[in-house]
Amino acid sequence: MSPLAPAKFPDLPEIAGVEFASAAAGVKYAGRTDVMLARIAPGASIAGVFTTSSTRAACVLDCQEKLAMRAPDDAGAAIIVNSGNANAFTGKRGQESVDKVTGAVAEALDMPISRVFSSSTGVIGEPLPHDKIVAVIDSLTQRLSPAGIEDAARAIMTTDTYPKGAFAEIQGEGGKIKIAGIAKGSGMIAPNMATMLVYIFTDAKITPARLQKMLSRQVDDTFNAITVDSDTSTSDALIVAATGKSDAAEIADLRSEPAKAFEAGLRGVMMDLAHQVVKDGEGATKFVEIRVTRARSNEDAHKIAMSIANSPLVKTAIAGEDANWGRVVAAVGKSGAEADRDKLKISFGDMVVAEKGWRVPDYSEEAASAYMKNDELVIGVDLGLGRASKSVWTCDLTHRYIDINADYRS
């Protein structure tokens, strides 16, 4: 279990119009669940963002195609996810597997196949044993329950050491709106316009277009602002379903107060899940915010923050509790973004360690070293050039990362 794991899985609220079931299909793992099914009631809005990898998995391509289609008015929807096998780089056979699995769900739940979204996560390049998944679908549909979300969060885990969940409750116009989300992710984490597997459910009334707009504009500061190892997955998928079952009025004007409250709630759930993914980063012992301020542009702030967050030298220094701010300087320098050595200010927590091109006169190695012993760290880089800022979150690079990933075909 990651030392950064939350004390317990949160008590997620049930979302009217969403039911879950999980099963152990034996895709790869023994003695645990590895398939989850979510059924979403007719009339729901679905939105999604996905990996931009040019070698993305068959299920990702399939989801993108289906989301681009206009949904029948009275159609429900379903999400089926397996862990243990990513069905990525599996050629024509990959799409066949997606068709078999989503086809079986569509038949069992009596809905068009275009409304069944699937994800697969695990080893790349192995054929997906889709028959094993198809074999448990009848059992799954018989056990669907609004309370099954925690079990669903467990079924989608791969190298994760804990299931990840988050929720928000917002006051809408005339009623409460609930949001509940689950995620998996631990390695191959450097989302690019998407993330690991994330599923968020809400009872809000909102059109797919408005939901997609909110999702897309919140993803850059949440899931696209985390990195464990700079490796972008072939399978990243984030799907949001809004059932419209809340008593609150439809969110029709994105500039209205209720819309802003809902978007803030959605962002909060996304950020919470994103941070949980980093805290479960393979081998992580430290959770680190890289906070870049006063950059010339947003692009520069992002480049510098990610250059630091992905630097193996910075990440190993953090693992060793070494206040090695020189490596932070080097990572700023290599980023390709505009930086002026003599305007740079570096801080660890509230402690400024370097400014004006050199370490501060009253620099205290003891104080800096003491700070590095914290589980949660903030490394600040003030560029002194402009007004753009950006935070990204990462973890340290430890021996456990290598143990986990040098293992045969983990």
Add this chain to the structure above:
Amino acid sequence: MSPLAPAKFPDLPEIAGVEFASAAAGVKYAGRTDVMLARIAPGASIAGVFTTSSTRAACVLDCQEKLAMRAPDDAGAAIIVNSGNANAFTGKRGQESVDKVTGAVAEALDMPISRVFSSSTGVIGEPLPHDKIVAVIDSLTQRLSPAGIEDAARAIMTTDTYPKGAFAEIQGEGGKIKIAGIAKGSGMIAPNMATMLVYIFTDAKITPARLQKMLSRQVDDTFNAITVDSDTSTSDALIVAATGKSDAAEIADLRSEPAKAFEAGLRGVMMDLAHQVVKDGEGATKFVEIRVTRARSNEDAHKIAMSIANSPLVKTAIAGEDANWGRVVAAVGKSGAEADRDKLKISFGDMVVAEKGWRVPDYSEEAASAYMKNDELVIGVDLGLGRASKSVWTCDLTHRYIDINADYRS
């Protein structure tokens, strides 16, 4: 000692017009040499390439300034290098240190300060104890010898486990031309238009402009094509000195056969040293060529090759001797370069493991695993899109890398 180290340091030829001396100044390390001085006879041509880091060290900025100046006709030149302290991010004091050290050398050797080039390598952000270096300069100048190049290679080492040298002898027009080079580098290796510390000496007759042109066009395929950990140094410097003492005629036409032979010899020495740097990569147990072919453009080929070479997941799989070609596919996908999943062909050595969007029908896990046990590996990626190709070289990511870098302020 790296398991990939060469059996012995090569017998480098003496280069007429170049002398070396080394000393133990106690900059940081005890019980070893840490300063080297090279004196180059009057009339030599000097060329150099340096890190593009925006936080580059004072000595790098100083070298760049001096190389941009027109050299007096009869001036000799000198190179003074210390290990143990990078004199990087040391503010105004950094340039003062450079001035003190190069000034002392200029005085001792009776040459203009503008012809004394310095490098520093080691910890970032600590004031350089330049007095310790100045104190050994008289002793160094008294012990200059054409045979001192191997000791010089040892004096510039930091976390290197072996000194690095390479040479070539070329038939010029009317005489032989010799080239001898030394390098240091082991971590923070992802050169960008330059490299670690590299010094190459030749007795060729060639103008500074022609020498710089050859150097600049060979650096992309040699030092800019290696990576240990994706971290670019603040101190990368590659300096070439041509003394003109060979009997061979001046290299005046870069399209002539002797010029081509000299450039090929220079490239060979650069490539040899670059590979030695990777083989001494911190914690390395495998030397890996990533060979990308049939990309749409040179930029795409380079992006894809570096994306694979810098992927922690690929590098840990290699450390674990796992033929995990799925991670190679993922690294191609995240690179941002054009790739078509269904045209991609991946091979390990001569063995094609995946093509047409999936692993080959006769894929043998045993054969692939057996191949991964080699010390030197070639991972081939044929994109099937165009005519551009690029090789880059890297090493695996092992526990030793973390041991070395999580150590307090290594």
